[in-house]
Amino acid sequence: MRYLPRYLMLITLVLILLTTSAAEVFAAQKIKVVTTLTFLEDFVKNVGGNRVEVKSLLTGLESEHTYTPKPSDIASVREARVLVKIGLGLEIWVDSLIKNASNNNLTVVTTSTGIPLLRSEERDSHDHDERSAGNPHIWLDPERAKVMIRHITDALIKIDPAGRKVYLVNQSEYFKKIDTMRINIEKKLRAVPNRKIITHHPAWPYFAQRFKLQIADNIQTQVGSEPSAKHVAALINKIRQENIRVIVSEPQLNPKIPKAISEETKAKLIVLTPVPGGLPGTGTYIDMMEYNGEQLATGLK
């Protein structure tokens, strides 16, 4: 009789020990990844599966250009094994963040490496720093996005060679989904007769090139600054003269001027998001791309 409770206690103790150590080992095996932007988080999730634990610093509601890191961001980078960014000077805030985190174990993956760039649309830029090298919004072209994903896959394989096969299979499955998304958007936009749009900030040249749209102009000619009255007047003229029917605004930016131009010209105002999470139904990269394609197809009809 007196052996039974002891026996049960022992079993309980062994079970607790087993589950704890199993959970600890499992957690220890996951590669901690921090990304600057939400689609990078999505890319890492798709390739890394349950071998990674990934977190984006931005949520999709902030502008990628004017973000100010929080103290918790430094902590995240300090604990991470990998940091994934675009590069090209897009995340102007990230270098000091990495420096402040002083994490010697951190691998930084620059996903823009080797990607052919389109010229930046910023007109009033006098400096020839990294930012003027080319437009950084490369992920809005699904084919360029694949190159970015390959950089992530390569980095994960280097850090975790045992996961090589898993990463490569995951990548190839994800590429198939991206191809389907690209074909869906091509189909939606193929028959659109008027392909000219005015965009809010110069985020869309790669998207436009891939899906054969024409960006007539941007409302913001310089990132993070409102347009001059002169530029707004020129836009209104252009919209009327060239029969432009769609103006694109973005949830991360102030909608006031796109709205005013739309009201003045009767051009339709549509809202697109260049990063996942900016609008309902745009939680993943693929959902965001499909959403933007759908909005454009409807708007340009």
Ligand SMILES: [Zn+2]
């Ligand atoms: Zn941007």
